[in-house]
């Protein structure tokens with residue numbers, strides 16, 4: 001797709017009218033074209049027993065750790081992210097393919113566009129074979145008092161963090177159901193046939209001040225996950241979410257800077273202070289802590305769990 005057609009996408013026009021704002025919210029440049037990259041071009045190459053997962057926001061941070069962990073668990077991975085993070089996404093794919101255990105495929109998609117997410121799911125099925133698990137991990141954060149938020153900032157937060165999860169769950173669920181219709185009936189009619197997993201947060205249980213719209217978006221993810229669990233149980237598809245605490249990623253760098261500026265602390269001091277004051281286990285989380293939970297949610301030991309949001313925060317929130 002050319003850069004001009006990228007600019008014409010209606011969802012992007014509505015929610016990202018200002019490249020500097022996008023850059024500020026995401027901490028990334030915005031001048032890249034939308035295109036697909038594929039490292040394993042063989043169609044329908046699923047080996048028996050191989051599972052396939054899509055991970056959004058997989059270029060860095062928690063999404064990267066999830067993609068690598070699920071690959072270790074035996075999943076072939078479609079790793080997806082925004083065009084601006086293509087080099088990082090490519091390196092996640094090479095890391096998986098060079099481990100030689102499973103296949104990996106990179107696909108650039110913006111989760112705020114339902115049509116791009118549909119194309120992501122189709123591409124994953126074409127390249128890696130039938131889908132098993134969708135990890136709707138992509139998200140954004142912003143530190144700003146509720147009274148200062150512009151309508152655009154509020155809408156953007158909901159569009160990426162809530163609509164983005166919905167588009168991923170919806171497209172994946174349709175794919176999973178259509179696969180079921182094409183496959184011979186299972187002997188075990190209770191067998192789980194697909195998993196939907198979303199990124200929530202501890203703020204889905206107790207908001208952070210100065211992150212009201214982010215907190216609201218993650219509460220919505222928790223509710224949406226429960227609703228998907230109810231509507232899809234009949235198809236033997238589960239829906240769950242993970243709720244990380246303070247994870248040392250680019251997102252927390254932005255939060256550290258935002259809270260620090262408002263509360264009078266130098267860069268790097270807020271994450272230290274919050275970790276020290278809030279986390280019972282006494283250390284800041286790393287993405288691998290979250291990936292371990294997602295490994296459980298994506299594996300067979302969680303087959304009887306649906307509609308839940310699991311906190312993984314070292315002991316900040318006790319549910």
Ligand SMILES: NC(=O)c1ccc[n+]([C@@H]2O[C@H](COP(=O)([O-])OP(=O)(O)OC[C@H]3O[C@@H](n4cnc5c(N)ncnc54)[C@H](O)[C@@H]3O)[C@@H](O)[C@H]2O)c1
Pocket residue numbers: 026056057058059060061062063080081082085109110111112137138139140141160164199200201202243244245246247248249250251252
């Ligand atoms: N870091 C934390 O402490 C923390 C805590 C709780 C929840 N989370 C959630 O975990 C998820 C991952 O967070 P992270 O810390 O790794 O953040 P991050 O900023 O390091 O990574 C987020 C990824 O999502 C991608 N992304 C953003 N908007 C997108 C869009 N419109 N379409 C496709 N991709 C998009 C980004 O490019 C990036 O690669 C997020 O949903 C976040 O809200 C993070």
